[in-house]
Amino acid sequence: MTSRRPLHDIIFFYSLALPAFLIVVILSLLLLSQLGMSIPILRVQGLSTYTTTTWRPMYDPPPDRAWYGLLPAIWGTMVSAVIAILLGLTFTIALVVFMEEIAPRRVREVFSTIIDLMAGLPTVLYGVWGLAFLGPLLHKYVMSPLHSHLSIVPLFSCEPLSGATVFTAGVLLSIMITPFMVALVQESYRSIPYTLKEAAWSLGMTRYEYVLLNMRMIAPSIASAILLGFGRASSETAAVTLVVGNAVNIGFCIFAPAYTISSLIANQFTESQDFPYMLNALFAGGLILLIIGLIVNTIGVLMLRRVRF
Amino acid sequence: MDKLFTLLVVLVAVLAILPILHIIAYITWRGLPVILSNGLSFFTDLPAAVVEEKPGGIAPALAGTIFMTFTATLIAVPLAMLAAIFSIEFPNHVLTRAVRVASRSLLEVATVLIGMLIFVLLVLPTGRFTALAGSLALAIVMIPYVYTYTELALLSVPRTYIEAAYSLGMKRSQVVFYVTVRIARRGLARGVAIAVTKAMGETAPLLFTAFGAYSVIFGGPLEPASALPLMVFQFIQTGYENWRTLAWGGSFVLLVLYLSVFIIARILVREVKY
Numbered sequence: 001m002t003s004r005r006p007l008h009d010i011i012f013f014y015s016l017a018l019p020a021f022l023i024v025v026i027l028s029l030l031l032l033s034q035l036g037m038s039i040p041i042l043r044v045q046g047l048s049t050y051t052t053t054t055w056r057p058m059y060d061p062p063p064d065r066a067w068y069g070l071l072p073a074i075w076g077t078m079v080s081a082v083i084a085i086l087l088g089l090t091f092t093i094a095l096v097v098f099m100e101e102i103a104p105r106r107v108r109e110v111f112s113t114i115i116d117l118m119a120g121l122p123t124v125l126y127g128v129w130g131l132a133f134l135g136p137l138l139h140k141y142v143m144s145p146l147h148s149h150l151s152i153v154p155l156f157s158c159e160p161l162s163g164a165t166v167f168t169a170g171v172l173l174s175i176m177i178t179p180f181m182v183a184l185v186q187e188s189y190r191s192i193p194y195t196l197k198e199a200a201w202s203l204g205m206t207r208y209e210y211v212l213l214n215m216r217m218i219a220p221s222i223a224s225a226i227l228l229g230f231g232r233a234s235s236e237t238a239a240v241t242l243v244v245g246n247a248v249n250i251g252f253c254i255f256a257p258a259y260t261i262s263s264l265i266a267n268q269f270t271e272s273q274d275f276p277y278m279l280n281a282l283f284a285g286g287l288i289l290l291i292i293g294l295i296v297n298t299i300g301v302l303m304l305r306r307v308r309f
Numbered sequence: 310m311d312k313l314f315t316l317l318v319v320l321v322a323v324l325a326i327l328p329i330l331h332i333i334a335y336i337t338w339r340g341l342p343v344i345l346s347n348g349l350s351f352f353t354d355l356p357a358a359v360v361e362e363k364p365g366g367i368a369p370a371l372a373g374t375i376f377m378t379f380t381a382t383l384i385a386v387p388l389a390m391l392a393a394i395f396s397i398e399f400p401n402h403v404l405t406r407a408v409r410v411a412s413r414s415l416l417e418v419a420t421v422l423i424g425m426l427i428f429v430l431l432v433l434p435t436g437r438f439t440a441l442a443g444s445l446a447l448a449i450v451m452i453p454y455v456y457t458y459t460e461l462a463l464l465s466v467p468r469t470y471i472e473a474a475y476s477l478g479m480k481r482s483q484v485v486f487y488v489t490v491r492i493a494r495r496g497l498a499r500g501v502a503i504a505v506t507k508a509m510g511e512t513a514p515l516l517f518t519a520f521g522a523y524s525v526i527f528g529g530p531l532e533p534a535s536a537l538p539l540m541v542f543q544f545i546q547t548g549y550e551n552w553r554t555l556a557w558g559g560s561f562v563l564l565v566l567y568l569s570v571f572i573i574a575r576i577l578v579r580e581v582k583y
Contacts, residue, residue: 016395019395020404033425033429095321102319121567125541128545129331132339237420269425270517297414
């Protein structure tokens, strides 16, 4: 077959195929580098790298005196991402309902531009704002009051010492992931056939019942937004590192400083080259982040395809 | 009941967009005075020593951002565009499926991992952090955006134009580069603009590649370099008042740069018509 094609077509094919192939190679290298660099620490510590809570960099390699347990960072990632999803989903549904059902056209356009603006803002700018404004604000008006009145609740049981906590990270992340979740939910919401919407109205439904019905119809896309939002929230680095407090810490209280996997990497990478296996431990963190991300995103994209009318 | 529901929706919707408006106002409030009080030297000076009272300037960050964003664009745009053309021209080829998955994954992957990849490939073997390593990391950040937007833009070119071009007896490569790409050029430019906003706003991929350098404005491609987001990230965490001041000024410059490219991308999208 190939030999019958004219030469310029063959050149055309390969000059395009090579760049395409290179992109596939980049992703493969990304996977391989994370895996390859993680193997030494997994050889020494085994899977307990992911299930232990001690983070003790030492010059003597593990398992003797040094130990690199990633569970606190994994826990911090999960907690901040779950907070981000809960708040982000609330924002998302309100924004979609507001833009699709309530707002006049001009207002909707303004909102849509602002949401685009949110989506692309350099994340470090969210970070400095979170550090200087949001953290102190939440500390004074949300965390401290909740702790002093509701400290029986395990989530609020520890005293917030500053604004840099896993809770602040979750709130900041919720703002950052909202535009992505809105894009997903809004597209599905718009794909609901008008005849179905009219039928709902003609039954004399209230706006609340009507919206609830519509949301049920696009439930898979909401699930997908949750998963993809989780992926975004768990992989964010710069902004989270500035507000999460960066302390090795695990517990149910959300008002304590913590690490996420990405902030642990960002914070300890430079010094990790001085300690044996510490760099490998950070790559093991990167590996689990990569695996979580790929799983969550794959399921999320598959869910999205289930919305069909 | 229904009124209460509507009210609640409006309130939460407004609450959701308040932060971005406040961020813009707050960064302007903290950053603009820094620039006004330091004048042009804010853009041309090195950061002052920590013992001094004056903040100095952000020249190394500015130079690094310009160099790395520019070189990353030079690497990423041809690579991603050619790959996207491949996917359009050979939609059933196995490589098309693979490159779509790869692009989609690169889009979602934590960008700090991209920095770690370049660290393993380039920094560890050579033993040094370099501006070029930063460029490569940013190029990988840009690739999936350019790829996705190029694919979308090319798909939106009406089939009739392409068929007309073939009927004139043009070669396949001529049809693609003289007809399809020309018609889709605004869409392509928009993709590049969006990718550029991503590249110049990224911090995480630069942490272990370009690393940050503040003693010269720009040491060259094979020396460590800084970038605006990297400088903001590093200086805002220091205990030195004048460096934090510098970080606020840098934040404002980054914000203005972002808003400019955002507006350019908007103008491009408004004029995509056939």
